[in-house]
Amino acid sequence: MNKITIGVIGAGRIGKLHTGNIVKHLPQFYIKTIADPQIDEAWATSKGIPNITRDVNAIFQDEQIQAVVICSPSPQHAPQIIEAARAGKHIFCEKPISTDIDLIKTALQEVKKTGVKLQIGFNRRFDPNFAKIKTMLQENNIGTPHLLRITSRDPKIPPTEFLKTSGGMFIDMTIHDFDMARFLMNSEIDEIYASANVLINPVFQECDDIDTAVINLKFANGTLGVIDNSRQAVYGYDQRVEVFGSHGAVHADNNKPTNTTLSTNDGIISEKPLYYFLERYEESFVAELAAFYHCMANNTEPAVTGEDGLRSVIVSMAAEQSRRENRPVKIDYEKWSN
Amino acid sequence: MNKITIGVIGAGRIGKLHTGNIVKHLPQFYIKTIADPQIDEAWATSKGIPNITRDVNAIFQDEQIQAVVICSPSPQHAPQIIEAARAGKHIFCEKPISTDIDLIKTALQEVKKTGVKLQIGFNRRFDPNFAKIKTMLQENNIGTPHLLRITSRDPKIPPTEFLKTSGGMFIDMTIHDFDMARFLMNSEIDEIYASANVLINPVFQECDDIDTAVINLKFANGTLGVIDNSRQAVYGYDQRVEVFGSHGAVHADNNKPTNTTLSTNDGIISEKPLYYFLERYEESFVAELAAFYHCMANNTEPAVTGEDGLRSVIVSMAAEQSRRENRPVKIDYEKWSN
Amino acid sequence: MNKITIGVIGAGRIGKLHTGNIVKHLPQFYIKTIADPQIDEAWATSKGIPNITRDVNAIFQDEQIQAVVICSPSPQHAPQIIEAARAGKHIFCEKPISTDIDLIKTALQEVKKTGVKLQIGFNRRFDPNFAKIKTMLQENNIGTPHLLRITSRDPKIPPTEFLKTSGGMFIDMTIHDFDMARFLMNSEIDEIYASANVLINPVFQECDDIDTAVINLKFANGTLGVIDNSRQAVYGYDQRVEVFGSHGAVHADNNKPTNTTLSTNDGIISEKPLYYFLERYEESFVAELAAFYHCMANNTEPAVTGEDGLRSVIVSMAAEQSRRENRPVKIDYEKWSN
C-alpha cells in the first residue's frame, strides 16, 4: 500500500476528529501539513504532524501533497475546493460544500475540469447499521421500496452562537438525512414538503430557525418518504431508519453503550442510545476516509460525489422554501439556482 | 348490574364480531333482537338470540330495547342513528358515520335533541397498547408532546369489489389513524398534507384510489404528526405508535402470537405481528362495548363521541382533497361541508 | 359437538378458575354439579350450575355425570381418582396426584383397570410460548437438543400457613418445571442434582424448606438440563425456557401486559412480566380442558397422562433427596417407592 501524502485544512472539532482518526487508524495516509488560522500547536505536535501552519497556501503550494481534507468553516469549502483542484490535489470536503448553489456548481466544474477526486463528508453512509440497510436493499431483501422513514433527533440544542450562523436546521442537520434518503432509495427527491415549528426553545425563533420538523419526500421513482427531526431528544441521540417494500421491511435501531438491562420493580430498563455523533458515528468517520483513499488508489468514483454534495444542499434549500411558503416544492436540480 | 336490552342492526363481519363478544364476554347486555336483510339464521340461533328478523323496524319499534348496535353498511349509519335517536334508544355505531358531512351533522343534532348516548366504533382507543400510551401521556411521562408518528399497514389488500365502494383508503382505513391522532394528542388536526401513490397493485388506480401514503399533520397546539400507510405489509399487520415530547418518548410496538425466538445459522428469528385486525384488536372490541355500557349505566359522556366521529370523517376528506390538489389543506370543522 | 356432562370437585381458587373458564369459554362441557365442603353458594349460583352440594358423592353416584374435574386439596386427589374411576368417570385432576408414590401407583392401576381417561393439570404444556417451543422441537428446527434451561421464579412468597403444608418448593412449585423438562425433551430425567438455599426469608428455614435453587438434570438420552428457581422475583413472574441443540436454539421470553416502552433520561423502560400465574397462564388453563374434552370425544391418549403425573412427583422427591444428601440422585421410576 502506497501512502498518500495529505494536508488537513482546518483544525476545529471535525478537523481534530479526522486528524486523530488518520493518525490512529489510517496508516495509508501521511499528514504532512495541517493549516488553521488559530491552530492549536500543542495538539498538532502531539499528533506528530511535521508542518503546522496558519497559512493554508502552504498546503496548496506543496507539490508533495497529493490530497487535502477540508475541515474549515463552511463558507470556505467551495473556494478551497477550487484552489485545491487547480493545484491538482484530490479533495475530501466536509458538508455542506456551500450554501451558494452557483458557487457549488463552479467548484464542481473546476473539479471536473482538473480531474481530481472529490468526496463529500456524508459519513453516515459508512455507519455499519445504515451500510447494512443499503446492502439488504441491494440484495433485494425487501423487493421494491415503497416507504422510507428516517428519525433523526439530536440529544441537545447547539449553542446560540452557532445557531445564529448555522443556516437553519435543514442545511445544518437534516442535510445528513437528505443524503441518507438519496443514498438508500437510489432515486432523486423530486418533491418535498416540510412542516416545522419551534417547540423546544424560543431561541430558535429568535434565530429565524425551527427545532422540530416533519418532512415529506416524493422520489422520482414514486417512493414516498418521511423524515422527522428534533433538536433535543432527552433520552439521547435518536438515529433510526426504516425502509418498507413490496416483500418486507428493514429497520436500523439505535446503538447503545452496552447490551445490559436492569429488571426491578420499576420495570425492565435498558440503556439509552449512544449520546452524540462522535460516539454514534465513530466507525463511519474512519470508514469514509478509508473509502477516500480507496478511490484515489484505485482511480474509482468517490463513494460520495460532488454531485451528491450539491443535491443535498438543493434539497435542504427546497425544504426551507417549502416550510416558509407552506407548500410542496418541486425540485429541478439542473435549474435550481440561488 | 342491570342488564341493558339491545338490538343489533346488521350481521355482517363486524355485526357477528360484536354479537359474539357480547354473548361471550359481556353479560351486562341482553341481545333481544338482531336484524339484517340477509340474516344468517343458523348462526343467530346458535348465539341464543330470541328475535331474528330481516326488518330493522322490529328493533326501532320495540320499547323494551334500550340501545342499538349499528353494524349495517356505512350509508345506512346516519339514517339509522336518526331513527334510533327518535325512538329514544342509545346508539353504538360503527365508523364512519357517513361520508356526507351535512347528513352527519343532522344526525348529531338529532342525537343532541333527544339526549340519547352515541358512541362511535373507534375500537383502537381501547387497545391495551394504545390505551397505555394515552395513560402515560396523561401522567405527563414525556412532558409536552412535539411529534406523533403512526405506522398503520394492513397485511393484505381488500377484495376489488370492496375497493370500488370503500370511499378510498383515507376514509376506509386511515380514519382509524386520524382518530388515534386526535385521541392521543388531545388537540385538533388543524392542517393536513397527504402524499400518496399506487405502488402495490394497479387495481387501486382503476378504483381511483391509492395504496401507499404519508400524511403530515399539524395540530392546533403546534404539535407535528405523521402517519404512514400501506395496504399490504407482507410480514403482517403493522400497527405502531410513537409520541415524542419534551421529556421523553413513548412507543407501542406490534403484538406477536408468542414471545419465542429461533436462533440458527440464518439469524435470530422472532414471530411476525399478529396477522389481522380481528386478532390484533380482539380485546379492544370487547372493551369498547363495555365502555358503551358504562356510559349508559352511569350517564356519562361516551368515550368516543359523535363529534369524534364527525371530525375523523372531515379529516379523511381533507386528506383526500390534499392529495388530489397536492397542497396542505387547512381544516375548519365548523364550516366544512359537502 | 356433543356436550359432556361433568362434576367439579373442589371450589377453591383453582376450582373457581376452571369453573369460570368452562362457563365462559368451553361450551363443550356442561357442569351439572359442583361439590365442596365449604361451597360458596352465591358464586356457584352466579355461574348457573344446577346442583351445588357439600357432598362429593352426589357426583360419584350421578350416572349422568361422565367426567370429573378434581380441584380438591392434594391429599384427596388420589382417593378421588380411585372413586371416580370405579364410578366409570373420566378424570381431570390437578397436580400433584399425591405425595405418596404407592398411592399414586394404586390410583393409576385403578384408572388402567377401568379404562377411564385421566389427565393431569400440567397446564403450562398448553401455554402458547411453550407449545410453540415444543412444535419447533418437533419440526426439528434446532436439530438434536443438547441443553435445556428453565427459569421459573415466582413474584412473591406464599403465605406461611401454606408453606407449612406445601410439601416443599420442589413438589409445590418446581414440579411444573420438571414436567416441562420431560415434555420438551421427550426423554426421562435419569439423574438429578439439586443445590438450594434460604436466601429470601428465614420463614422457609422454619418450615424446613428452601426458597432458591439450581437443579441439574441428566436425561436418559444424554441431554443436560438446568432449572433455576426463586420464590420471589421483585420484577414479576419470570417464566423462561431455552433449548439449545446441534442446529440452533429456541427461547421463550416472558409475556408483558403491553408492548409499550418509555424512553426518558433514565433509560428505555419496558413493562414488567405479567404478574402472576393467573394472568400469565390464562390461555393454558382453557386449552388444557379443551384437550381433556378432545381425548374423551375422540378416545385418544390424554395430553398429560397419569404416568406423567407420577413421574413428576418422583422427580420432585429425588430433587428433595438430592439437596438433603448433597449428591446426585439416580432415578429408577419403576422401583421408586415411599
Add this chain to the structure above:
Amino acid sequence: MNKITIGVIGAGRIGKLHTGNIVKHLPQFYIKTIADPQIDEAWATSKGIPNITRDVNAIFQDEQIQAVVICSPSPQHAPQIIEAARAGKHIFCEKPISTDIDLIKTALQEVKKTGVKLQIGFNRRFDPNFAKIKTMLQENNIGTPHLLRITSRDPKIPPTEFLKTSGGMFIDMTIHDFDMARFLMNSEIDEIYASANVLINPVFQECDDIDTAVINLKFANGTLGVIDNSRQAVYGYDQRVEVFGSHGAVHADNNKPTNTTLSTNDGIISEKPLYYFLERYEESFVAELAAFYHCMANNTEPAVTGEDGLRSVIVSMAAEQSRRENRPVKIDYEKWSN
C-alpha cells in the same frame, strides 16, 4: 504520561493480538523487544518493533525493559513469571498460569518476594457489558445476589491437534467463566458440581474431553450459580450473564454486528451474535492492558491478581474432578495441591 518500556514474550495468535493493540491503541507502552522461537519477522517489523529475537533472555536481561507481556504456550507461563520477577520486571501473563498448582504457588511467592506487579489475562472482566453488570452490582441495583447464570458457548469446535493438549474444556474454556463468576459475585466458589457429556463430536471422547456441560456453583456467601457451556453454537458466540438478587436482576445479552432487522414473510430476523472472541472481546483486550499500565503507573493492586489466576485454575480442576467422580466437590484453596 510516562511510557513504560516492555517486552512481548510469544508472538502466536494472542501475542500478535496484544502487540497490535499496543501499537495502535496504547501509546503508553513502548515495545522494545519481541521474542519468539518461531518469530514472524515480517510481521514484527511491520509493527515497528526495534528488537526482534528468538531468544527470550534478550528481554529478561535488558535493564531498560520494565515489564513483560507473556503470551507463550501455557507450560512456559509459570517459569517465565519466575524469571521475569527475578529480573524485577512487572508481568502481564495470559491465562492459565499453569496446570501445576504447586508451580503456580511457587511463581506467586516469587512475585510476592520481588514486589513486581502481576496481572493475569482474564480480559472478559473488561468487556463493556460485563463491566457494566459489575458496576450495577456494586451500586446495589439488585440488592443481595441470589443466583448467577452464565451462558458461554463457543461458535465452533477447536482443531483436534489443539484439543489433544488443551487440558480439557474446563481449564481451557470454562476457566473464563469461573473467573467471571468470582469477579461478579465477590465471593469464592466453595463447592462445585459439574455434569458434562459429549454431544457434538466424538473427537472429544477420543481426547478424553467433553463438549457440553452444566456446572453448579455454591459460593461462600450462600449464593448459587450455574454455568452452561457448549463447544459449538451454530448461531455464533453466545456470551450472556444474568445476576438475580433480592431487589432485581441484571442481564448482559449478546453483541451483534449491527442493530438492523429484516421483516419478511418468514419472520422478523435480527443478526447473529458477533462470531468469535476476537471481535466480541476486542475492546476488553485493549482495556486490560490499559489497566495493567495503570497499576504500574499508580502502584496499585492489579485488576486481576495472581491469586485470581491461581483460584480459577483450582476451580477448573475441581470441576474436572467433580465430573469424573460425579459428585459435588468442596474446594479448599489453601490445601488444594496437585
